[in-house]
Amino acid sequence: MSIRKKVLVSIGILSLGLTLFFYFLFLNIVLTNFDRIEENFVRNNIARAKATMQEQTRALDTITHDWASWDDTYDYIHNLNKEYEETNIVSDTFSSSAKIEFLLYFDLEGKLVHGSYYDAALDDLIPVPSQLLSQLAEKKELFHHPAANSHHTGLVMLADMPLMLSARPILRSNGEGPPAGTLIMMRVLTDQRIETIKSVTSLNFSVHHVNAPLPHPDSFEILDTLLKEPGKSIVKPIGPENIAGYTVLPDVFGHPLFLLRLDLTREIHIQGHRTLNYLLWTSIVTSLSFCLAFFLILDRLILKRLTRLNHDVIRISKTAQTASRVQVAGKDELASLSFSINEMLDSIDKSQQELKEKEIRLRTIAEFTRSGLFISQGPKLIYVNSVMELITGYNSEELFAMNWWDIFHADYRIALRTKIMESQKVGAPPEQYEVMIVKKDGTEAWLNLRIKHVTFKGNPASFGVCTDL
Known part of the structure; x- marks a missing residue:
């Protein structure tokens, strides 16, 4: 693999590593913070829904206070005059003015003096259900008022009806007593009223009695946790697009009564993913x-x-043109390397010129000597001079093509070859042999043969000198 490809691969790995690093960094920081913001947002909306429910009971308490701290009511509890009933305890009071379903008057002993129940379907007042009165009578705290401004306000479940309740001591219009009894107003927490509260808050929530079957399977485990810690709220993602918040609404005495579930779309979480994707793509592009x-x-x-330097070196290597030079540009390490290569090429070129001159001189000597000269590697001859051609009768092409042992007479060939092979050691003194050869024309001739084992072009070779005896 070329250096350029290695650099590209390394940069690609670096880019991928940076992208993964930023992804996990952003995943840990961005989404964690967005999810924390989302959780706080849900908790705040749970508190807002809970506060709105409390505002409704406080509004009812304000109406109850106006009726309870009133001279007409104070006198009515003592004399039960019909004029008060005909003027105040009428359908319009329930449906339009106070918007209540129950109006109950109790004396100091907690006994019912008068009670009315408004049936919206009939648009008329009917007797209060006995079950409700019996359950209400059990809640003694509602009729106990240690101070003039004491009151009880909140939610309650009576006769299987979810109710908003307010109980006030009956006093004079100036707020002074002594108390003449207790006035209780109640509103039924109908689906329509819950929808009205939801429209005011723009929140999608539902209210379920803690002892009633819950519509969501996961609500049971959450309810168990909230019953142990009533003031707590729990946030739980329902999926990638929805999230729910839970809290317990206490009754008028502070006991857990309703489970409030708030459902919201995960806009913050989704925006967190959008932000993560934006940051991820930004980091990818940047990397x-x-x-x-x-x-x-x-x-x-x-x-x-x-x-370019590599191409120049390869070109010079392939063409064997040591006179060529590589380009030198700049004054850095690569320029210094190019300059050193050129210096090396100068030395090689100079050495080759000297070798060529020596080779020419040696060839000239070899051609003019009276002895036959040859160089062999294995069974092949790789050099012969002209005298060798005269001695054997073969030209150089024929000698190069044949097995040079075939020149020797068959009676001497094996013994000569064995001796030469046994003495084959580079640097050993030359061995001298008298051998018979068979020339190309078939005539026989005796030769004085001297063999020197050498290294030629990096491989073992034999240098021989032949003299015709």
């Missing part, structure tokens, strides 16, 4: 841009010059 810029700078300053 790629940085890596590309780094590669282009590296390519311009180093890789292109290194590639």
